[in-house]
Amino acid sequence: MNAVLKLLHHIQVHFNFRVLAGDIGFNVHTVFLNCINELGTDEQIAKWVPLAQNYNIIGTYAQTELGHGTYLRGLETTATFDMSTQEFLINTPKISAMKWWPGDLGRSATHALVLAQLYIKGKNYGMHPFLVQIRSLHDHSPLPGITVGDIGPKMGFAHVDNGYLFLRNIRIPLQNMLSRYSQVLPDGRYVKRGSEKINYFxxxxxxxxxxxxxxxxxxxxxxxxxxxxxxxxxxxxxxxxxxxxxxxxxxxxxxxxxxxxxxxxxxxxxxxxxxxxxxxxxxxxxxxxxxxxxxxxxxxxxxxxxxxxxxxxxxxxxxxxxxxxxxxxxxxxxxxxxxxxxxxxxxxxxxxxxxxxxxxxxxxxxxxxxxxxxPQSVAYLTSALSRRCQARDKSDFxxxxxxxxxxxxxxxxxxxxxxxxxxxxxxxxxxxxxxxxxxxxxxxxxxxxxxxxxxxxxxxxxxxxxxxxxxxxxxxxxxxxxxxxxxxxxxxxxxxxxxxxxxxxxxxxxxxxxxxxxxxxxxxxxxxxAFDYTDEQLNSALGSYDGQVYQRLFEWAQKAPENHQVNSAYEKHMKPLFHSALSKL
Amino acid sequence: MNAVLKLLHHIQVHFNFRVLAGDIGFNVHTVFLNCINELGTDEQIAKWVPLAQNYNIIGTYAQTELGHGTYLRGLETTATFDMSTQEFLINTPKISAMKWWPGDLGRSATHALVLAQLYIKGKNYGMHPFLVQIRSLHDHSPLPGITVGDIGPKMGFAHVDNGYLFLRNIRIPLQNMLSRYSQVLPDGRYVKRGSEKINYFxxxxxxxxxxxxxxxxxxxxxxxxxxxxxxxxxxxxxxxxxxxxxxxxxxxxxxxxxxxxxxxxxxxxxxxxxxxxxxxxxxxxxxxxxxxxxxxxxxxxxxxxxxxxxxxxxxxxxxxxxxxxxxxxxxxxxxxxxxxxxxxxxxxxxxxxxxxxxxxxxxxxxxxxxxxxxPQSVAYLTSALSRRCQARDKSDFxxxxxxxxxxxxxxxxxxxxxxxxxxxxxxxxxxxxxxxxxxxxxxxxxxxxxxxxxxxxxxxxxxxxxxxxxxxxxxxxxxxxxxxxxxxxxxxxxxxxxxxxxxxxxxxxxxxxxxxxxxxxxxxxxxxxAFDYTDEQLNSALGSYDGQVYQRLFEWAQKAPENHQVNSAYEKHMKPLFHSALSKL
Known part of the structure; x- marks a missing residue:
């Protein structure tokens, strides 16, 4: 099966990223960056992307809310255009509208790309992305009007930063709405270019x-x-x-x-x-x-x-x-x-x-x-159906x-x-x-x-x-x-x-x-x-290349902290009980 | 649906145990006790059961081995009868024969019911249960010849005591083989009463x-x-x-x-x-x-x-x-x-x-x-099969x-x-x-x-x-x-x-x-x-009786330890980066 081993090289090309294991922090920072690149105007990209790339700011993508998940039109956070100051007012109208789950939000991010319902002169124009600073760049403390924190332990990812965010009358300039595909003009007119689906892109x-x-x-x-x-x-x-x-x-x-x-x-x-x-x-x-x-x-x-x-x-x-x-x-x-x-x-x-x-x-x-x-992937939907499978013996399958x-x-x-x-x-x-x-x-x-x-x-x-x-x-x-x-x-x-x-x-x-x-x-x-993950990447007593399963399990188990601690229950609770058995055994 | 609420009472009878939640320690101690009651002679029951019931000893059921699980005949631990001293020698012949997984074994148990292959004069009589003391009743330390510890973290049950046990020439008296259904006589004869399946009972x-x-x-x-x-x-x-x-x-x-x-x-x-x-x-x-x-x-x-x-x-x-x-x-x-x-x-x-x-x-x-x-539950195996389902419309189902x-x-x-x-x-x-x-x-x-x-x-x-x-x-x-x-x-x-x-x-x-x-x-x-678990038993922000899901999630999340700690990465790593953004924003 030497032939199959050669697969390794073919696969390796696609796996360069994977083998780095890649559990770095600031995971969502990349999503934040991509969004600016995709949804921002050239000026917005020129201003924000270098800051984010150099980690002068840490971004998060704040979409999901406590009461609203995959159904994006149901999001309740609002961004209301105030023409008098040329600003948007960002608000969390009620508890179910709190941003909930965004990565890096609870303990790290300085800025959030907040997805909110755009209101101009009382009319709702649907969900749009807004750049909102949430923490001070001086001392990392939450800005006035911002309540932010970690949502607590999760299955598996107990230590990953996922946050909540409550916004009270946060003012951001007109320029902070990402505007490649839809824009609010200073006079309150709304201009749209392309599909509204672009926000999903x-x-x-x-x-x-x-x-x-x-x-x-x-x-x-x-x-x-x-x-x-x-x-x-x-x-x-x-x-x-x-x-x-x-x-x-x-x-x-x-x-x-x-x-x-x-x-x-x-x-x-x-x-x-x-x-x-x-x-x-x-x-x-x-x-x-x-x-x-x-x-x-x-x-x-x-x-x-x-x-x-x-x-x-x-x-x-x-x-x-x-x-x-x-x-x-x-x-x-x-x-x-x-x-x-x-x-x-x-x-x-x-x-x-x-x-x-x-x-x-x-x-x-x-x-x-x-x-x-x-379209190509669904063209078969109107094709004539063959009535029966043509297989006559098992090799036909x-x-x-x-x-x-x-x-x-x-x-x-x-x-x-x-x-x-x-x-x-x-x-x-x-x-x-x-x-x-x-x-x-x-x-x-x-x-x-x-x-x-x-x-x-x-x-x-x-x-x-x-x-x-x-x-x-x-x-x-x-x-x-x-x-x-x-x-x-x-x-x-x-x-x-x-x-x-x-x-x-x-x-x-x-x-x-x-x-x-x-x-x-x-x-x-x-x-x-052929996929060639190293023993270190697998980090498994069962899966190591040398197959020394039992030796490794025993070695690793002995290192468990419980094996290097005194059982405190013994002295306090069990000793008198055990001692009274001594005369009977 | 008042009628359905009445189910409560009916169900409650069967649920008395469950509602106690029952996550006590010394879980396997009960299995140990049951085994003595089932497999022990009247004398063995009289001697060991009161000790265990009063927690004068803590028992574990040591069956599974590092290299052997559900297939009991494959267990490798041996119990060899030494007629000269009227004792059994209990041994772990190799690493894969270590007892592995028994509950309460790693940090708690003083005694183990060890399942081992019985050897008399070189002949193997199959798996039998032996009572082996593993820790001192004076100071809880492992007895000579015993290596014992915790097998390390597990999915979900990270803090539960599951142990490993290595036995080197441990001598126990003839009377410590549980002998209700099979017995070794002082002269080395082996007596069997009933099915060998009884050990599975x-x-x-x-x-x-x-x-x-x-x-x-x-x-x-x-x-x-x-x-x-x-x-x-x-x-x-x-x-x-x-x-x-x-x-x-x-x-x-x-x-x-x-x-x-x-x-x-x-x-x-x-x-x-x-x-x-x-x-x-x-x-x-x-x-x-x-x-x-x-x-x-x-x-x-x-x-x-x-x-x-x-x-x-x-x-x-x-x-x-x-x-x-x-x-x-x-x-x-x-x-x-x-x-x-x-x-x-x-x-x-x-x-x-x-x-x-x-x-x-x-x-x-x-x-x-x-x-x-x-037998009743399998009598249908030879019944004549009806050829087709007789349903004619959906209500027939x-x-x-x-x-x-x-x-x-x-x-x-x-x-x-x-x-x-x-x-x-x-x-x-x-x-x-x-x-x-x-x-x-x-x-x-x-x-x-x-x-x-x-x-x-x-x-x-x-x-x-x-x-x-x-x-x-x-x-x-x-x-x-x-x-x-x-x-x-x-x-x-x-x-x-x-x-x-x-x-x-x-x-x-x-x-x-x-x-x-x-x-x-x-x-x-x-x-x-109708099953009437209390809020405390469910311990769930989503499942409480009053339905206050979002309030409870927010309250509980705020108590997470991460929200009461200083982010140490900020001062050390992020502050200089953030400060350099100040002039650009």
């Missing part, structure tokens, strides 16, 4: 980046730890009379870990696909063309939801696959889990994101049905066109089905919003099916295009097959539903899936080693 | 108790927090122009939380069923009848796996359903999650347990096929016999299918152990299907037998229907597979499931309030 980049930098890397590390441990750990008599078997030789362990390994590769290949498309749309927008923004938004929303959901579940599968030792912090797995878990909620709650994608899909379907041409058709068929069917239900409910007299809500469980499933189809397609396309060594190519193809068939198995109901796939064909899927597990069992260690 | 009780006391209570609390929060939290414009809607009015939120609420009731009713059966078998064993032990073992193994798995998943669904605030420790949800999570691994790793149940099922099937009568038949049919089909595959592989030339391993992914699915069938059946039977108020009865029936239909939807593939249920019927299931969500939406708050 910086969030799109955050989502694309977090998939690559935070989420996929975490699943990769977890796979590396669990797969390495599974060839060291032995359990139970496998063959009667023989030594206990390596746990990776158990089919159930393969069925847990190898689909996660395939997922690592699938998501790894998804990242450049999303980034390329982001860059394309970014380029278009810079030249005033906003037409691809809805597709990019819908694509990244759903993908953020799916990738974070599956990566989190995958890390937990890896953790549990290590049995009791996966529960020890010394395995490194619990901290990976609580790290990636947060991503299911931050930068957009996953259910809300899936439904945003669903809304786009239903809209596109209607457009397509009325004869309009559709190693043909990418067979399973791609299955994913396409299913996504199409679910989206069309959900859209029809919405329409039927409206026809039966329900309001559009009621009809939508009454279908949202099904819309969610349809949205996931769409994302799954795209991911399988990107995996297939990427592997086909790679000019790699034949040995690598075979391994990657196996991973791709396993990945697709794993999703067919775990979502079997929606493939069987309209008899697109028969029970008999599903049995073939299971057979070939189990065959692939056995083949990939032999390649699993090199396929994770 | 105390673990069965631990599993039954943990389901009721630890697992179900945790899911209940999580549901209570999430459902209460969901009628306070508002998000997004539901009806255009109206106020933001309560999130529990969203179908997707109902689809997350209400199945969890139904699961709480299902598992709640499962507990007395398991405990009753345990008591019955316990009674039989005390009178020397071991015939029901295999069934009890298989039943509780699978149920422990399923209940812990679904409860953990359910707590996490509740946590995420609270959005960002569910990630805050102040919600109370993260600690519930990491508490229940551990139960998926301790007292038997879930995959291993499911496969133990599968082994029993396959064995029973073969017995049944050869004409032998089967509110008939318990319709969905019970579906669960029975599916479990039966999966178990028979997996058993046939094992047989076919053996016929084709594979060794039995290879055939078993090559089928274990399918055996696992079959085992889960069996457990699901039993749980749905117990829910149906319990609701039918309850003499409750008609209002309560209707609510409980709805929960039971929702519970069953939720599992049909989420496991749709295996119901559709052989066309037992058609795609059309599955659409009916979805329809009636969505109808039930809407009906139960109105009853959800009273149905969780």
């Amino acid at each position: 910086s969030m799109i980049l955050v989502r694309v980046n977090m998939i690559g930098e935070v989420v996929v890397g975490t699943l990769t590390k977890a796979c590396m730890i669990a797969i390495r441990y599974s060839v060291v750990r032995r359990q139970s008599e496998f063959k009667p009379g023989a030594a206990e078997a390596k746990i990776l030789d158990y089919q159930t362990q393969q069925g847990k870990l190898l689909p996660q390994l395939a997922t690592v590769y699938a998501f790894h290949f998804l990242c450049p696909y999303l980034l390329d498309y982001y860059n394309l749309v970014h380029h278009e927008i810079k030249s005033g063309n906003f037409k691809s923004l809805p597709e990019l938004h819908a694509l990244t929303a759903g993908m953020k939801a799916l990738v974070t959901e599956y990566s989190t579940a995958g890390v937990e599968v890896c953790r549990r696959a290590c049995g009791g030792h996966g529960y020890s912090m010394l395995s490194g797995l619990p901290s990976l889990y609580s790290y990636v878990l947060a991503a299911c909620t931050y930068e957009g709650e996953n259910t809300v994101l899936y439904l945003q994608t669903a809304r786009y899909l239903v809209k596109c379907l209607a457009m397509g049905q009325s004869g309009q041409s559709l 190693l043909k990418t066109e067979i399973y791609l058709d299955a994913f396409e068929h299913r996504a199409c069917r679910l989206i069309r089905g959900a859209a029809s239900k919405v329409q039927a409910l409206v026809h039966s007299g329900l309001e559009q919003y009621e009809a939508w809500n009454s279908t949202s469980v099904e819309l969610l499933e349809a949205s996931m099916a769409h994302c799954q189809y795209i991911i399988v397609k990107v995996f297939v396309d990427t592997v086909e295009k790679l000019n790699s060594d034949p040995g690598i190519h075979i391994s990657l193809k196996r991973l791709c097959h396993l990945f697709a068939l794993h999703w067919i198995r775990t979502n079997a109901g929606s493939f069987l539903h309209n008899e697109y796939i028969s029970g008999n064909q599903l049995d073939m899927v299971t057979e070939i899936y189990l065959d692939l597990l056995l083949l990939l069992r032999k390649e699993a260690v090199v396929l994770v080693d | 105390s673990m069965i009780l631990v599993r039954v108790n943990m389901i009721g006391e630890v697992v179900v209570g945790t899911l209940t609390k999580a549901c209570m927090i999430a459902i209460r929060y969901s009628v306070v939290r508002r998000q997004s414009e539901f009806k255009p122009g109206a106020a933001e809607a309560k999130i529990l009015d969203y179908q997707t939120q109902q689809g997350k939380l209400l199945p969890q609420l139904a699961t709480v009731y299902a598992f709640h009713f499962l507990c007395p069923y398991l405990l009753d059966y345990y008591n019955l078998v316990h009674h039989e064993i005390k009178s020397g009848n071991f015939k029901s032990l295999p069934e009890l073992h298989a039943l509780t193994a699978g149920m422990k796996a399923l209940v812990t798995e679904y409860s953990t998943a359910g707590v996490e669904v509740c946590r995420r359903a609270c959005g960002g605030h569910g990630y805050s420790m102040l919600s109370g949800l993260p600690s519930l999650y990491s508490y229940v999570l551990a139960a998926c691994t301790y007292e038997g790793e879930n995959t291993v347990l499911y496969l133990q149940t599968a082994r029993y099922l396959v064995k029973c099937l073969a017995m049944g096929q050869s004409g032998q009568s089967l 509110l008939k318990t016999e319709i969905y019970l038949d579906a669960f029975e049919h599916r479990a039966c089909r999966l178990i028979r299918g997996a058993a046939s595959k094992v047989q076919a592989l053996v016929h084709s030339g594979l060794e039995q152990y290879e055939a078993w391993n090559s089928t274990s992914v399918e055996l696992l699915e079959a085992s889960m299907a069996h457990c699901q069938y039993i749980i749905v059946k117990v829910f149906v039977d319990t609701v039918e037998k309850l003499n409750s108020d008609p209002g309560i009865h209707i609510s409980l029936k709805r929960l039971c229907h929702l519970f069953a239909l939720h599992w049909i939807r989420t496991n749709a593939g295996s119901f559709l597979h052989n066309e037992y249920i058609s795609g059309n019927q599955l659409d009916m299931v979805t329809e009636i499931y969505l109808d039930l969500l809407l009906l139960l939406r109105k009853e959800a708050v009273v149905l969780v309030d």
